[in-house]
Amino acid sequence: MSKVKVYSTPTCPYCHLVKEFLHQKHVEFDDIDVAADHDAAREMIGKSGQMGVPQIEINGKIIVGFDKPAIEKELENL
C-alpha cells in the first residue's frame, strides 16, 4: 500500500490537478473515489472532519484541497 492516499471524486477538477501534480513528482499514491466508495467517504470524513475534496493523506497527515506548498512539505518527510 502506498504511503500517500488521494480521496477524490471523478468530477472534481482540483482532484485531477492533485493527481497530475503527484504524477509529475513521480509519487505513488492510492486513488480513492469517495463518490463510488461510501465507506471510504465516511472514513475520510471521520479522519479529517471535512466533507470537501480533494483530501491528501501523507504519512497519516491530511491536507484538504490542492494546497501545493503543504503537499510539497509533507512529501519531503516521506
Next chain:
Amino acid sequence: MVLVMKEYDTIIIGAGIAGLTAAMYAARKRMRFEIVSTDFGGQFMVSGEVLNYPGLVKASGIEFRSIMQKQMEFNKVNVLIETVREVRRRGADFKVMTDKSEYDTKSVIIATGSLPRKLNVPGEERLDKKGVTYCSICDGPLFAGMDVAVVGSGNAALEAVDFLKDIASKIYLVIRGDRLKGHEYLQERLKENPKVEILFNAQTTEILGDGLVSGHKYKQNGEEKKLDVGGVIIEIGRIPNTEPFKGLVELDEDGHIKIDCQCHTSVPGIFAAGDCASGHEYQYVISAGQGCMALIKAAKYLANLKS
C-alpha cells in the same frame, strides 16, 4: 556590468478564458509578454459541463481545461504561476509586482475573473467544507443519499441542482426572489425533476451543524423555517477579483473594473476583460471575445506610442 531590465509590451494577469485568449493573440503577434496567474484555468475549471461554446459541442470543465492547455502549448504560451500583489504606474508605463517577481511593461491586461459570493450568515464559515460548499461538482458526490439545499436562482445554482439530481435524495432550491433566473433549458430540466422543491421568497438566515452540516434555517414570508439537510451548496453569484487594482483603475459600485466597449479602462495602457470587468455576463464566449479585444487594443495602443 550594466544590468539590463527587460521591458515587456504587455503583462496579462489571469489565466481563465479571457487571459488565455489574450495570451494566444499576444503570442501570435510575437509581442514581448508574460501571462501570470495564481492558477491555470478560471471559472471553467469548476464547470460541470460546457454546452454553449462555439465550435465545441459538449465538454466537461476538466476536458475544456485540457483543450485549453494543448492550445497554449501549441502557441508556446507558458503561464507563470504567480500572485499579483500590485500594479504601479511608472510615468506612462507600469510595474507589475507579484509574490515572486517584478515586471516592467508598457501595458497591462487585467483578466482576473471572479470569486464565489458568500451568504455571510452564521454557520457558513464554520461549516465550510463540512457540508457547506461553493463547488457542487467537487463535493457534490459526497452528498449521496442525503437531502441538500442549493441556495441561488441563476445558472450556477440551476446547474448545481442538475448535477445533484442523481446523487442527492431531495434537493431544496432556496431562492430569495420570486422567480428563477437561469437559462430556460436548465429551468426545464429542474421542473421535470420530482426530487426538487423550489422555495421562493426564502432568505437563508443560518446554517446549522455541530461538526458537519445538519440544517438550513431560512425566513419565508416573515416566518422562520428549517430544513434538515446534510449539505448546503451556495451559488448566489460572484464578486470580481479586483482587490489589487483598487486605486489604480476606476471600479463600479460592485468592484468590477470599468471598461468601455473596447476594453479600455480609466487608465491609458491598462485594459480589462472577462468577469472582472463591467458589462460582464459571466459567459465564457464573452470572456474569450473580450480577451481578444483587449489584446488587439493593447497592440494598437503600443503602435500609437511608437508613432
